[in-house]
Amino acid sequence: MTSQTLKRDVAKKTIYEVNSLNLWYGNTHALKDLNFAIEENEVTAIIGPSGCGKSTFIKTLNRMIEIIPEVRTTGEILYNERNIFDSGFGVEELRTKVGMVFQKPNPFPKSIFENVVYGPKIHGIRNKKKLMEIAETSLRDAALWDEVKDRLNSNAYGLSGGQQQRLCIARALAMEPEVLLMDEPTSALDPIATSKIEELVMELKKNYTIVIVTHSMQQAARISDQTAFFLMGELIEFDKTKVIFTAPRDKRTEDYITGRFG
Amino acid sequence: MSYDVIQKKGNAHFNTLSHKRRMRLRIILDKFAKLLFIASTLFALMVLGILIYRISTQSVGWLNLKFLKNNLSIFPEKAGIYGPIVGSLWLMTIVAPVTVVLGVATAIYLEEYSTKGRLHSFIKTNISNLAGVPSVIFGLLGLTVFGRLLKFGSSILAGGLTMSLLVLPIVIVASQEALKAVPGFLRDASYALGATKWTTIRTVVLPTALPGIMTGSILALSRAIGETAPLVVLGIPTLILRIPNGVMSDFTALPIQIYYWTLDSVLKPEYANLAAATIIVLLFMLFMMNSIAIIIRNKYKKRY
Numbered sequence: 001m002t003s004q005t006l007k008r009d010v011a012k013k014t015i016y017e018v019n020s021l022n023l024w025y026g027n028t029h030a031l032k033d034l035n036f037a038i039e040e041n042e043v044t045a046i047i048g049p050s051g052c053g054k055s056t057f058i059k060t061l062n063r064m065i066e067i068i069p070e071v072r073t074t075g076e077i078l079y080n081e082r083n084i085f086d087s088g089f090g091v092e093e094l095r096t097k098v099g100m101v102f103q104k105p106n107p108f109p110k111s112i113f114e115n116v117v118y119g120p121k122i123h124g125i126r127n128k129k130k131l132m133e134i135a136e137t138s139l140r141d142a143a144l145w146d147e148v149k150d151r152l153n154s155n156a157y158g159l160s161g162g163q164q165q166r167l168c169i170a171r172a173l174a175m176e177p178e179v180l181l182m183d184e185p186t187s188a189l190d191p192i193a194t195s196k197i198e199e200l201v202m203e204l205k206k207n208y209t210i211v212i213v214t215h216s217m218q219q220a221a222r223i224s225d226q227t228a229f230f231l232m233g234e235l236i237e238f239d240k241t242k243v244i245f246t247a248p249r250d251k252r253t254e255d256y257i258t259g260r261f262g
Numbered sequence: 263m264s265y266d267v268i269q270k271k272g273n274a275h276f277n278t279l280s281h282k283r284r285m286r287l288r289i290i291l292d293k294f295a296k297l298l299f300i301a302s303t304l305f306a307l308m309v310l311g312i313l314i315y316r317i318s319t320q321s322v323g324w325l326n327l328k329f330l331k332n333n334l335s336i337f338p339e340k341a342g343i344y345g346p347i348v349g350s351l352w353l354m355t356i357v358a359p360v361t362v363v364l365g366v367a368t369a370i371y372l373e374e375y376s377t378k379g380r381l382h383s384f385i386k387t388n389i390s391n392l393a394g395v396p397s398v399i400f401g402l403l404g405l406t407v408f409g410r411l412l413k414f415g416s417s418i419l420a421g422g423l424t425m426s427l428l429v430l431p432i433v434i435v436a437s438q439e440a441l442k443a444v445p446g447f448l449r450d451a452s453y454a455l456g457a458t459k460w461t462t463i464r465t466v467v468l469p470t471a472l473p474g475i476m477t478g479s480i481l482a483l484s485r486a487i488g489e490t491a492p493l494v495v496l497g498i499p500t501l502i503l504r505i506p507n508g509v510m511s512d513f514t515a516l517p518i519q520i521y522y523w524t525l526d527s528v529l530k531p532e533y534a535n536l537a538a539a540t541i542i543v544l545l546f547m548l549f550m551m552n553s554i555a556i557i558i559r560n561k562y563k564k565r566y
Contacts, residue, residue: 104447
């Protein structure tokens with residue numbers, strides 16, 4: 001893997017560097033000795049069959065995995081050259097810089113406005129005008145502003161599934177994170193809502209580093225720059241998306257992307 | 263296609279004579295079960311109906327504005343329940359804050375903070391057991407601790423704290439259920455934005471669980487307002503002519519008054535009418551509280 005990492009564009013900043021990462025749920029070895037790097041302003045797609053550890057991995061990047069009891073990790077993940085598992089690196093601090101969008105849209109049962117400004121508010125921004133600005137910018141960035149600007153005070157659960165998911169993206173963007181983790185963000189959405197989210201991801205990568213877990217290989221091929229293929233907790237192949245989908249080096253990658261299993 | 267044709271086409275196993283007989287039997291059983299359940303419901307409603315009819319007829323002519331405004335008296339014609347109403351309301355001013363604060367805090371600790379181990383299940387089991395302890399025993403506890411040890415006597419404070427202990431398990435269990443019902447994905451959303459546990463509880467979990475907590479608390483309060491035994495044990499005096507004006511005042515409450523008037527109706531039969539009129543007032547208060555609980559529950563139906 002290291003050789004590939006070296007081959008890539010040296011000018012780009014490395015955001016995440018994963019070094020011999022292992023993870024266990026109790027006695028189940030879920031992630032096995034992962035090594036790779038994620039670079040600035042790129043979309044990294046993680047593909048693989050169900051249960052291969054892709055969701056586990058993305059949740060390790062902002063340590064959300066630790067909410068599950070009995071999770072144990074070894075190795076390190078360097079985020080901007082700091083190990084996220086260091087006791088000095090507060091998990092709250094990490095999560096303000098690394099936003100997350102979940103599989104199922106999960107807005108709070110509050111108004112659209114309250115949803116977007118939730119993060120800034122709990123981190124101490126009280127000024128109404130400032131919050132309004134943040135809400136507008138985030139909603140515009142999430143391509144939702146025009147649809148909701150007249151009903152910012154109505155409940156978020158009145159929105160459609162796709163709008164709810166874009167609201168969740170806006171909520172994450174309101175924290176002005178550096179990285180956006182997306183765990184199968186379109187798996188609960190219809191094709192039209194899915195394509196909107198995909199367009200949005202393409203737009204967002206100008207300003208954010210995005211890691212996206214996806215079940216859909218077409219989606220990975222459409223929107224990502226790098227693709228990682230996971231199988232049974234192992235990283236089988238990691239390369240430019242074009243290479244993965246046209247000339248994979250590993251037989252298992254080829255079998256998976258041609259639909260022979262998974 | 264007629265039913266017969268389907269029958270013939272179907273599995274021969276289901277077409278035998280014995281099968282048809284069994285089918286008929288099950289249909290009869292089904293009708294019987296329905297009747298049985300309707301009868302059970304009607305029985306409960308009938309008992310309630312008889313009770314309400316009895317106390318209504320007994321209280322006719324006694325339940326009027328004068329009865330609500332006057333204070334207690336040994337003369338039935340002059341007697342009113344202003345004192346007991348004020349006493350009951352005072353009791354609520356102690357019970358409501360004490361149970362809600364202690365109950366919700368305990369539930370938060372148990373559901374959100376404590377590690378789910380032996381101690382956790384031990385505490386939970388005991389809280390459930392406490393909910394089943396007879397109220398007279400809470401009365402004895404109140405008498406020992408609040409009445410004698412802390413020298414609160416038979417004041418509103420002693421009565422309120424005793425009642426609080428009695429209904430605390432109800433509030434804890436209801437709050438725990440409400441907290442448990444808050445879906446994990448809402449907590450995840452908050453944590454993923456860098457919120458701490460307490461921030462998440464304060465801003466997401468509690469507001470979402472609030473309708474459930476409030477419903478449980480109001481039902482617990484309505485239990486407290488109707489309880490008699492703990493107050494009897496505390497030694498609430500039979501006849502108090504002063505209206506209570508603070509938490510250390512002696513007092514009497516509606517259920518207590520019903521109890522004493524019913525006992526004394528052997529001396530003066532009119533006391534029974536007073537008791538009936540008081541029951542109507544108490545039932546009305548309970549009905550109002552339960553209605554509020556139902557309104558809250560319906561208003562904040564789950565949206566997520």
